[in-house]
Amino acid sequence: MTDSATCYLDHFDLDVTLRDAALDEQNRPTRRMIANASIGMHVEDAYYSVRELREAVSWIHEGEPGGKRKLASILSNPVGDDFQRCVYFCLAGRGVIEMLDDLMWLEDLLEARGRIAGAMHRRKLRARPLVTPYVADEPDGPVVAATADFRQGRSWWIEPQF
Numbered sequence: 063m064t065d066s067a068t069c070y071l072d073h074f075d076l077d078v079t080l081r082d083a084a085l086d087e088q089n090r091p092t093r094r095m096i097a098n099a100s101i102g103m104h105v106e107d108a109y110y111s112v113r114e115l116r117e118a119v120s121w122i123h124e125g126e127p128g129g130k131r132k133l134a135s136i137l138s139n140p141v142g143d144d145f146q147r148c149v150y151f152c153l154a155g156r157g158v159i160e161m162l163d164d165l166m167w168l169e170d171l172l173e174a175r176g177r178i179a180g181a182m183h184r185r186k187l188r189a190r191p192l193v194t195p196y197v198a199d200e201p202d203g204p205v206v207a208a209t210a211d212f213r214q215g216r217s218w219w220i221e222p223q224f
Contacts (some may be wrong), residue, residue, distance in 0.1 A: 073189070074190065076175055076179055079174065079175060083097035084101065092164050093168070096164060099148045099149055099195075100145075100149075102193045102194050103192070103194065106176065108172050108175075112165060112172055116166060116169055119158065119161055119165060130212060134206065135208065137205065138208035140205060144196065
């Protein structure tokens with residue numbers, strides 16, 4: 063980056079692509095929902111949370127041992143905030159292929175966001191502060207049971223017909 067780029071990047075809004083994606087009527091509603099859910103989330107936490115969720119869903123879809131246990135663990139985690147559950151339940155029941163497609167899409171957005179944040183940090187540029195959407199660091203309300211033998215419904219096997 064050149065020095066002239068500094069004036070454009072100082073106090074840069076790291077959530078700008080998420081805000082754009084959330085408002086883009088060309089994106090399907092699920093993508094708009096998960097983009098909105100990611101606004102304000104810590105850069106690394108958001109990326110790794112979505113990546114972990116996508117991996118668990120992929121493992122289940124591919125029949126990998128431990129996939130259901132991993133997803134149950136994510137959804138029943140009593141530590142941390144509700145971000146992963148929020149993203150999962152925005153996509154649940156929509157068909158596993160669409161769910162994976164949306165998770166990969168969000169993962170790509172969050173990875174790019176992280177790369178920009180890293181480049182700004184190395185250049186000692188300040189980003190606009192992220193305002194976390196969560197008011198508590200622990201789950202609010204009941205969490206999913208931690209059992210790995212949950213029944214997979216139709217959305218894991220049948221894709222919606224449009």
